[in-house]
Amino acid sequence: KNEVEQSPQNLTAQEGEFITINCSYSVGISALHWLQQHPGGGIVSLFMLSSGKKKHGRLIATINIQEKHSSLHITASHPRDSAVYICAVKGRGGATNKLIFGTGTLLAVQP
Amino acid sequence: NAGVTQTPKFQVLKTGQSMTLQCAQDMNHNSMYWYRQDPGMGLRLIYYSASEGTTDKGEVPNGYNVSRLNKREFSLRLESAAPSQTSVYFCASSELWTSAEQYFGPGTRLTVT
Numbered sequence: 001k002n003e004v005e006q007s008p009q010n011l012t013a014q015e016g017e018f019i020t021i022n023c024s025y026s027v028g029i030s031a032l033h034w035l036q037q038h039p040g041g042g043i044v045s046l047f048m049l050s051s052g053k054k055k056h057g058r059l060i061a062t063i064n065i066q067e068k069h070s071s072l073h074i075t076a077s078h079p080r081d082s083a084v085y086i087c088a089v090k091g092r093g094g095a096t097n098k099l100i101f102g103t104g105t106l107l108a109v110q111p
Numbered sequence: 112n113a114g115v116t117q118t119p120k121f122q123v124l125k126t127g128q129s130m131t132l133q134c135a136q137d138m139n140h141n142s143m144y145w146y147r148q149d150p151g152m153g154l155r156l157i158y159y160s161a162s163e164g165t166t167d168k169g170e171v172p173n174g175y176n177v178s179r180l181n182k183r184e185f186s187l188r189l190e191s192a193a194p195s196q197t198s199v200y201f202c203a204s205s206e207l208w209t210s211a212e213q214y215f216g217p218g219t220r221l222t223v224t
Contacts, residue, residue, distance in 0.1 A: 004153065031211030043201060043215035050211075086153070090211040098169070099213060101153030 003027050006087050006102035013109050019074040021105045023087030026068065033099065034061050034072050035086040043086070046072070077109045112137050115216035117202050123222045124192040132187040132219050134202030142205045143185035144213065145169075145177060147198040154201065160185055161208040192223045 004025045013019050023032070034046040047054050047061040049070075054061050058077075063070040074081055087102040115136045124130055136143065141162045146154040156169030160179040174196060176188045185204075189196060199220050203213040 002153070033211065033213075035215075042217040043203075045212060045214065048212045088154075098156055098159070099154075099211075101155075103151060103153045 002102070003100050004087055004089055004102040006085075006105050008105060009103070010106045011108070013077050013107070015078060015109055015111050017077050017109075019077050019081075019107065019109075021072045021085050021087075021107070023070045023072070023102055024068060025070075025087075025089045025100075027089065027100065028092050029065075029068075029089040030092045031090045032063055032070050033088040033090070034070075035088060037084040037086060037104070039083070046085075074107075079109045079111050082107055082109050114138065115202055115204055115214050117200075117216035117219050119219060120217065121220050123224065124189075125224055126193060128192050129188065129190050130192065130221075131189075132200055132202075132221075133184070134186065134216055135184045136202075136204040136214070137183065138204060138206075138214065139182070140204035140206050140214075141182070142208045142210070143179065144203040144205075145175075145185070145187045146201045146203065147171065148201060148218075149198050157187065157200075189221075192221075194223045197221060197223045 007022045031050045033048050037043045058075045060073040084104040086104045088099045118133045144159045145157040155171050158177040160166045163182045178186050199218050201218050202216040205213045
């Protein structure tokens with residue numbers, strides 16, 4: 001079993017829909033990262049969080065440390081949001097002080 | 112600031128050929144990383160350099176070598192390329208080894224035939 005699991009793996013939405021992508025992890029972490037990768041493109045950091053909730057424009061990220069779960073929400077989705085969204089967690093110190101990545105959620109927003 | 116840059120963007124190699132992937136960052140970061148990305152798998156760490164002068168193996172180091180040339184530059188070398196090394200390679204950097212946030216380069220798409 002992967003230490004970081006994302007769901008769904010693939011998601012198709014209509015423009016304007018509210019989208020939720022989930023991330024569950026099984027290790028103790030110091031922080032969680034949401035990343036965005038456009039097709040054929042580089043990887044961009046969206047959020048880094050260790051507790052609570054962060055908002056940037058139409059994107060909202062939440063984390064529940066006790067439940068080892070994070071969600072990424074996109075409000076009023078747009079075709080330009082089509083990308084792979086990757087969850088990554090940073091372990092706590094020593095040998096685990098590295099990022100562990102989920103396999104990504106491929107989002108397609110249709111006009 | 113350019114952030115993290117990588118060269119080349121694309122490369123095709125024949126089995127057994129060698130090549131070096133270059134990475135540079137202009138953010139004065141101490142730590143740098145090399146990852147590979149394969150379909151259906153999360154990014155996997157090949158090698159990392161926690162600080163200038165140090166390098167360590169990651170999850171999948173076999174077939175690769177690295178050099179931390181100076182604080183800015185971290186190169187990845189394939190001595191004898193194999194088809195299993197066909198992948199997209201990403202370089203990343205972070206301010207410190209303990210920093211959670213990493214900044215990624217644009218990637219190098221490598222095909223080994």
